[in-house]
Amino acid sequence: MATDGIVDQSAVLQAFDGSPGIQVVVRASDLRVVAANRRARDLLLRDSLVDVRLQDLREPGIQTIVTALSEVVRTGVRFHEDTVPVVPDWSDPTSGVWLDLEVTPWLDESGALAGAIAAGIDVTARVRAANLERSGAATADERLARAREVVLRLQGALLPSTVPLLPRVDVAASYLVAGLEQAAGGDWFDSATLPDGRVSLTVGDVVGHGVEASAIMSQLRAVLAARLLEGAGILDALDAVEAFAGRVSGAFAATVCVALLDPHSGDLEYATRGHPAPLVVGPDGAQILPTTGDGPLGSRTEGRVSTARLRDGDAIVLFTDGLVENLHRPLRDGIAVLERTAIDAYHGSSPALRGIESVASRICQHVPAVLTDGGFTDDVTVLAAHRRTPPEALHLTVPAEPGRLAEVRGEIDVWGRGVGLGTRDRAALVLGVSEVVANAIEHAYRDGDVGPVKVAATIRDDAIVEVVVRDHGRWREPDVDPGDRGRGFSMMASAGLQVGVETAADGTTVTLECPARRPAPVDQADVVVGGAAREKAPLAVTTDPAGARVVRVGGAVDHRAAAAQVQAEILRLSRNGLVPVTIDLRDVVHLGSAGVRVLESLLQTIDRLQVIAPAGTPAAQTLEVAGTPFVSSEV
Structure with a gap:
């Protein structure tokens, strides 16, 4: 025991040796250990550490401690890390622990650096608990992500997968979901070509979120689309939706905007039922059209239809209120931002926007991105239709030589991208045209002469792409037993192409038809880098x-x-x-x-x-x- 003024060195050594955590002291002059307590020796699997040089402690799992001691001796700067892994036996990872490690300079009586002192507290239990908590959170996040993916797929299945493309009208759409906990929503959009040649544009919003809201919106969309495709006017179609909504729980107070656009004259009819009116944007600016003043479904208000006219080059934008309503921004300010942003998108005011040829696509990509940049609490739907100059038809004549097939495919692909076709439809069209031209090359001119093959592609007013391939050779009747031949036509049919063949004394004409459509609801710039080079x-x-x-x-x-x-x-x-x-x-x-x-x-x-x-x-x-x-x- 110690007496007054006298230090009991034996007691001090015993206290040091039994102290909690690890304690290791290293001398600066030769980097040798001069003291180490029992827990340090046990952890490092050594009976004795005194007089061991740091460079002789070579086990990979303890190098953080060794390096920290060496650096503090070299620099005199304190080191601290709250979670340091120490694995003395590399072949047995379970032997490891986590330390809250602090290494401080050891100064002698004169203040000179004498060495370094490492003190570590075992925090293994705390680290493992935190890891377990993080693992549980990660598992929950994964489950939530999977659930959201399932609901998003459901949402996609209930919405149209494409929108139509016409010579005079380019259509695009986008749909954004509000958040993880609201993965399914009640917004919807639709567009179709009608029997009288007009294009229908509809956007609606069912109150609420979740699978129930998605199911209700899909039913309302289907009823409205069916009546419009039957040739009903706007009010008759809305009456059918109103009647249906009256029998469906949850459809009350749903809102909708319906617009019918004549592609050639630009004449527009529209009606709003508790929904924001469309925006018209053109070369001279943007403005919101007046609402028709009618309340949402179930309000029993008298239906009215308003008219307007879109000039050549104008675009109409239908949207849900989630685009302009924001907790941090008044509605009037949201409308003003919408108008400015739509003008920027229309004119392609940035290099990124100028890289997207379609005005409708620019609007549907840029407008939601800007207006939701600060976050949004409701689903966002945007549907745009642009009265454009009709795309030029493709006219191509090539000699009936196999080496010209790549040129034909490249021209068809570029033309299809220009009119707005999606990747899958373009690929089907390229496949079909290549097959027909290859067939003409092989069979049309069999007497040694190389005649021409003519290809003409156009987009029709009924939203159909038509490609006509003509040759001036002689028709060859198919063999009774074609064997393994004739696969090209079945491949074209499988790709969704309609094929017609006409034969005459002066040659053969093959007509291919496919729907003219753009993928929806999320439309992206469709750029293929280096595609032409690869094709050739x-x-x-x-x-x-x-x-x-x-x-x-x-x-x-x-x-x-x-x-x-x-x-x-x-x-x-x-x-x-x-x-x-x-x-x-x-x-x-x-x-x-x-x-x-x-x-x-x-x-x-x-x-x-x-x-x-x-x-x-x-x-x-x-x-x-x-x-x-x-x-x-x-x-």
């Missing part, structure tokens, strides 16, 4: 230099000669079907029916033939349409 890539058939039996195909397999080249190389490598071979199509830019026909023939000939086409590649898309078996990656 020549056919390349190579084998693995390492000796593996893999045939890699690149470029376009778009006619019989190209397909025959692929077939010959595969048969050579497989020894005419005796040994297994893998065909890698990831670099193919276009796979026509001739290529599909060869692949299916080879699949029947070679027992262990694997066709690889990564998901999303042109080859994979064609094989999916044709129903040809393939794998998306090597297995």
